[in-house]
């Protein structure tokens with residue numbers, strides 16, 4: 444297995460900020476900052492990431508994939524595939540992937556992991572928040588989040604899981620480098636129920652858009668066929684199931 448530098452913290456503000464410092468100082472690809480608690484965990488779209496010391500795994504891996512800038516969004520998809528693989532390997536739990544980067548428990552669509560990708564000083568910071576041994580969540584997250592122990596009844600060792608996830612991240616970023624974007628798009632399309640035929644609401648800056656998902660673009664963005672027939676490309680934003688309208692997914 445590849446030797447990686449792992450900096451473990453019992454508690455830290457955010458592993459993203461510490462990894463950014465290390466990346467600027469020239470830390471090699473694969474370097475990881477991991478924590479058992481974050482006091483200022485960052486989520487996507489400017490949200491915070493609930494990170495108490497109750498069994499979650501929070502880490503950021505520094506990547507230096509040397510990819511053309513237009514392939515960077517696909518890295519996020521590769522990270523989702525990697526985290527889902529590590530979970531499946533460890534627990535056997537089937538996962539779904541919600542574009543661009545939520546790893547869900549396939550059985551109940553609750554979130555097991557979230558991914559935050561940032562570009563910093565020539566490096567990519569892959570931030571992963573994985574719900575491992577938490578036995579409960581605060582009221583506001585209870586219906587949308589779950590953990591490996593809740594779903595399987597078995598606790599997992601955070602350090603083993605970290606190594607499995609880091610290895611899977613390296614495998615999938617290698618696949619991207621060697622086999623190209625199409626390989627990742629194909630794998631993501633095969634593993635995600637959200638890529639096509641799924642009735643969703645997308646929260647865009649100009650307001651919510653409703654429609655049915657209709658595939659990925661060659662850059663890894665999601666296309667949505669709106670109810671008026673217009674096809675739009677989603678480059679950022681939160682995608683959620685449109686439960687009021689039912690589902691177009693078989």
Ligand code: BTN
Pocket residue numbers: 456457458459481483484485486487488490492500501502503544545556557558559570571572573
């Ligand atoms: C999301 O909003 O779904 C992405 C959440 C990413 C959270 C992880 S936890 C480790 C790393 N450090 C942070 O502050 N955020 C990411």
